Amino acid sequence: MYAAVGVIGEQKTAIIERGAIIRFAEAIGDTNPAYPEVAPPTFLRSLGRAVPDLPDAGSVPRALDGGSEWTYGPPVLAGDTVHTATTLDSLREREGKMGGMVIADYITQYVNQHGETVATQRNTVIRMGVSV
């Protein structure tokens, strides 16, 4: 499993669609007048990301989102092209109330068509053997 640390998942490219921003802002219930010219801070999640495989994780099949830290650069604008790549940054094992857990930290970098990093996301995923 630890061999996967440092591995970068497949790079994905997406165009930031105005309609997708409108639907996202409606779904979160945010009427900020800056949208949809600008994307809301967590909109980038909806682009999807290719997380590198975690081999031998069969004993901890359940994944739970533990949280994220986001750092922002220039705003993400409707019409931008954003390239996304996710690296498995670290793995930790812990004994929890419900058995063994594996805590994985992924770093996703979002880069626009000008080569500017528009956001970096560190996401913690907690993997467990039992339900949620």
Added chain:
Amino acid sequence: MSEQPNIHDISIGFQLPALVKRPTPRQLVQYAGASGDFYEIHYDKDFAIAQGLPGVIIHGALKSAWIAQVVTDWMGPAGSLRSFSVRYRGMDVPGDALTCTAKVVEKDEVAGIVRCEIELADGAGVVTTTGEATVGLPGR
């Protein structure tokens, strides 16, 4: 929208206007579609109960959108969200009223930056989600 805040008039301890959300199962379906997160625990009650949950639960990422919104609603068009973090401590269910509160805990007047601590509490007042944000504010 309230008046544009500026770095000079904001002091440590300042409470941002609270944000109240009353998510419905319909909103969770809407968010699943808009975000592409189709994990069934967020819209299929039978599936959620079979997983040992009380029923469908709110996407963590949807709560993170509100943790950011309480700040972006306040900072105004001249403010900028530099960074924010969110940590999930407990789950939330639709039908409850969720309140996001935030306060300024640090300020760098020269750099024009404040740091805010953010909490999301359920209808019983239990904090289920916490966060932090760094915000750039203009001068006067």
